[in-house]
Amino acid sequence: MTEDKESLVTPAVEAPVGRWWEQDGVFAPTVCHVSPLTGEFMGVGVADPSPLEPGVWLMPAHTYQGDAPIIFPGCAAVRGDADGVWHQVPDYRGKTVYDKDTRVASKYQELGELPELFTLSAPSSDFDIWQGGQWVLDVAAKNAALTNRAGLKKALLAQCAGSVISTLQYAVDKGIADEAEIDLLDAWRKYTVTLSRVAAGPEVVWPASPDDPATVAFLQARGYDDITV
Known part of the structure; x- marks a missing residue:
């Protein structure tokens, strides 16, 4: 030059x-x-x-x-x-690249061939691992995460049911519960028993609670949502 x-x-x-x-x-x-x-x-x-x-x-x-x-x-x-x-x-500058070890996305800034650490291919889930030149789903890791998540949800649902039952039982014990509250107490108790029999795993069929909106609100207030991992 x-x-x-x-x-x-x-x-x-x-x-x-x-x-x-x-x-x-x-x-x-x-x-x-x-x-x-x-x-x-x-x-x-x-x-x-x-x-x-x-x-x-x-x-x-x-x-x-x-x-x-x-x-x-x-x-x-x-x-x-x-x-x-x-x-x-x-020239890959400005393109989104993915770290093969961490799946972390970033904007590439250098001129020249991509380092071996990066790929332009996006992983399809948080449980993909780079294997054989492509992203592969780690089924075991995903199932373990789903099982842990189900265990957390089960514990929170039991906590929600226990809180409601405690309030209704207090009303019964004080003789101030009406017929509807007595029936609701019985429904929550049956729900608690059904919930206790649920085995936490990657695929769970959850029993319907006596008050689904209240149950959802309880979960959300504690930072839990049902977005699939």
């Missing part, structure tokens, strides 16, 4: 010193601007005339003389200092 003050000398031009570059038949050489950091092609311009040297063109910093390179899709054209040839370098 050439630096400031380097010049291109064209054949002598019969023109007075001054704005010689504006004379008929005088054309500025085409130059290609490149990034000072990556060496990639950034655009086309022209050389600068030397005001006091007719026929002499000054090359701006970080430029090469010549026409613009052809740039292939998904690539950047980078000038090789050793061979003076434009090379097609893969």
Whole structure:
């Protein structure tokens, strides 16, 4: 890559010193601007005339003389200092890449081939592992997570039922429960027994509670939701 003050000398031009570059038949050489950091092609311009040297063109910093390179899709054209040839370098900058070990997504910022650690392929779940050049579902890990989640839900539902039963039982013990509350107490007790027989696992059929809206509100208030993992 050439630096400031380097010049291109064209054949002598019969023109007075001054704005010689504006004379008929005088054309500025085409130059290609490149990034000072990556060496990639950034655009086309022209050389600068030397005001006091007719026929002499000054090359701006970080430029090469010549026409613009052809740039292939998904690539950047980078000038090789050793061979003076434009090379097609893969360009993934701005694309989302995924860490093969952690599945963490990030925006890639470097010019060139992707490091082996990253892939452009997105995992389909939080339980995918990179195996054999692709994401594969770790069934055992997913089932373990679902089982743990079911155990937490079962404990919270039992806590909810116990709270309701305690309140209704107090009303019965004080002789202030009406018929509807007595029936509701019986329904919650039956629900508690049914719930206790549920085995936590990756697939659970939950019994309907006597008051589903109240049960859902109880779970949400404790940070639990039923979004599938």
